[in-house]
Amino acid sequence: MTQISSDISKAIELLNKEDVVAIPTETVYGLAGNIYSEKAIRKIFEVKQRPLFNPLIVHIPSIDHLEKIVREFPVKAQKLAEAFWPGSLTLILPKRLNIPEIVTGGKDTVGVRIPNHPVTLSLLKQLSFPLAAPSANPFNRISPTSSDHVKAYFENTLSMVLEGGECKNGIESTIIGFENNEAILYRLGGISVEDIEKIIGKIQIRNISETTPNAPGMLAKHYAPKTKMYLLDDVDEFIENNESKRIGVLRFKGKLKTTRFEHIEILSKSGDLKEAASKLYSTLHKLDSLNLDLIVAERFPDVGLGKSINDRLERATK
Ligand code: TXA
Ligand code: MG
The missing domain is CATH 3.40.50.11030 (Threonylcarbamoyl-AMP synthase, C-terminal domain)
Incomplete structure (x- = not known):
């Protein structure tokens, strides 16, 4: 049975044992595991029933952790990180070789963000590894913005939901990547296009891609209720x-x-x-x-x- 608890040390214990714990963020709840544990990452995909080619976002507690994850940090990415981290922005950057392929769906890039939630920031600071976390909903279902939503989805498959109250922003992070030094917005999200453009100027939006999605969050059917x-x-x-x-x-x-x-x-x-x-x-x-x-x-x-x-x-x- 899934336990909802605000006990961070319990979450640390489970994560250190390569288990998966649902964590609160300011956007939506995530299904989190140690990025270096193949066991934990496999469990995330299994629990979520998500196809393995669909990469996960890596969550870090502060900007100094970034150099352990990525090879390059373009100037535009630096400006965005400075403006919006911790916060609802995911940057897609060239990954370091030690970032497991299973986390990035075999891609040469990795999605990273610093979430803006006191409980999860405190958790991340106490761990010796970053957390990979997709939204804590089964593939194609509505994302969870409370611990009760998560529990309702995963009652029998998840050990723990770390309580963090209702998610303040309530919509997933905005995803931005870089191609030939150009910033490209792959997923509309918690930070508006207008706010992004205030920092780095006009940005190309490539939000719709149904056949070969860059971010499968953009697959046509997603976030769907059961009711028509x-x-x-x-x-x-x-x-x-x-x-x-x-x-x-x-x-x-x-x-x-x-x-x-x-x-x-x-x-x-x-x-x-x-x-x-x-x-x-x-x-x-x-x-x-x-x-x-x-x-x-x-x-x-x-x-x-x-x-x-x-x-x-x-x-x-x-
Ligand atoms: O707000 C959020 O971003 C939440 C919280 C938990 O942080 N997470 C979230 O994760 O929405 P997820 O897995 O549901 O959506 C992440 C999206 C996926 O569509 C994935 O394909 C895309 O990010 N993504 C991750 N890494 C990528 C990469 N290297 N290249 C392209 N897309 C990537
Ligand atoms: Mg999702």
Whole structure:
């Protein structure tokens, strides 16, 4: 049975024994293991039912650990790290040879970030190795933003969830890599494109790649609830002929004209995209648990974190 506990020393003990522990971060909970333990990394892939070619993000406690992980640290990457670490930014950089292939899906690069969560930073500082951690959801399911979400997914397969409260940002890290010295954004996430561009100027966005994904977080279907879900520009325009269907709504803000919906979730009454992003997954988890026939989500404004939210909603409805 999975234990939810705030006991960091218990987590250290399990991780030192090459076990896997779910850890809190400011984005989503992760399934963490020692990057140098093949046993731990294999367990992560197994528990998550994730294909082995899909690489994991390496989590480090501070910037001085970076040189043990990567061979190069381009100037643009340095500027981004300075601006956003600890925080919701993953940098894809050329890996050192000692970083196991199983962590990087056989790639010559490795994704790294310093998470911004006091519990996990404290844990990382006390370990003698970095932690590889994908989001703590089964492949293709909604990411977890609370310890309860993780426990519900992995009750019988995970020894421990390290308690860290609700994830403050609630959406995965923004992923940026470099090709011929050009920065490329591979996954929209917790740091907006606009905020990135303030630091390094215009960035190429290559967020959609369905056939040969650079970051398989970009595979078309992802982050999906079990309930059938549609994404619309205006929920009030939604037409469903079957009057008996129980329909739930997910939208940004404001009142609906239509009254035929069973359940309505507003992500931010005050119209704050950061608040909306932080509640996105927990609200999807909730809607998915209500046994509705259908969820209709309304597209968010296509600016700032609205872009990241729309990206996740599109993937959830594919
Ligand atoms: O916020 C986050 O990033 C969370 C927390 C736990 O840190 N982690 C997370 O991991 O979202 P995951 O595995 O669910 O998504 C990481 C994405 C995957 O799509 C993976 O393919 C991509 O990062 N990735 C990791 N290393 C990569 C690499 N070397 N090259 C290209 N993509 C990479
Ligand atoms: Mg994920």
